[in-house]
Amino acid sequence: MPGDVRFGLVGYGLFGAHHARVIESTPGAQLVAIAAKSDRSRLVARQTHAQATIFEDYAALVQSDEVDVVDIVAPNALHYEMARAALLEGKHVLLEKPMALEVRHCDELIALADARQRVLAVNHELRLSSLWGGAKALIDKGAIGEPLYALIELARFPYRRGSEGWRYDMAQVGNWILEEPIHFFDLARWYMSSRGEPTSLYARANGRRVAQPALQDNFSAMVNFPGEAYAVVSQTLAAFGHHVTAKIAGAEGLIWAWWSAADARSDKPQFGLRWGLGETVQELHFDKPTGELLELADQIAAMVRAVRDGAALPCTGHDGRWSTRLCLAAQQSVETGSSVALAAAEGFDAS
């Protein structure tokens, strides 16, 4: 029997505390260390996870011989430096989205992980959902023919500020597209994967809440894929609850999936999926519920399998780079009013 995979968690805020709880309840995973910034966070971490070593400084955690995987759940601007430090110490890395705030930093992390043969995973957990994954399985088995069009849309309450208000600080968050639309860019690219990689993008945003040009409530982007295929990703933060809809169409029909609750972390959502064309409509029956925290548990289990058995990841560094890249291109498009070409993959510069 291989030993448990030992996780060191960096960041013990709202989502980090969920990571900690989930790691502890995942077979084959052990939570051995937590790095938290404030005295208060360290105190709560110590009281809640008595078996874990609590560090003041993430640099000491990534150097610990007790740690196999560094799980990074800190403000966005810290992802790159923390992941880089962990990979340089020879650790595997599970990185919350966005992978980094610059494409060249994503490239550097991918190169480091490759050179050291370490696992580098990015948490786009919707890929693990019975609902959003159910839509992907239907596309892959040809239920709607080749996908030509996707609309993925969210209406939700305004973002939480986060520890010390980092989510409303451009230097810390990057931009708001990197916070939540990034998940939908990832889904759109995943659903359209048979068409090839995105070729160009046009985006608009409005509804500034603060004196920060990039932090806007309403956001929409149209992403073009090879041939005629395109996807629309759209979000408003001037809303209530958390309501996501996806409509994916091909010549042979439409998939319509929805998820709705008071909060993304709710365990009592309403959700469903129907697909069909004209008079013929079918409904997907789920043997598993879906929600951010359930998918987080599946993500940690997938990380254990990847580290221990070399199993394939649901979302790789390459995927995390693409979702980051699409968000940065969207920001560029919002600012310039022009569409951004993505075709020259390596020539793209949105850093």
Ligand SMILES: NC(=O)c1ccc[n+]([C@@H]2O[C@H](COP(=O)([O-])OP(=O)(O)OC[C@H]3O[C@@H](n4cnc5c(N)ncnc54)[C@H](OP(=O)(O)O)[C@@H]3O)[C@@H](O)[C@H]2O)c1
């Ligand atoms: N995949 C998803 O669906 C999902 C959902 C939510 C969040 N996220 C991502 O998860 C990350 C954290 O979000 P959150 O909502 O948990 O934010 P949060 O509640 O503000 O927590 C951030 C935590 O990071 C800690 N921190 C800051 N600097 C640190 C450092 N140098 N060393 C160690 N810890 C440090 C903060 O410490 P103090 O408390 O001591 O200040 C805080 O506890 C973000 O990147 C966010 O985008 C992803």
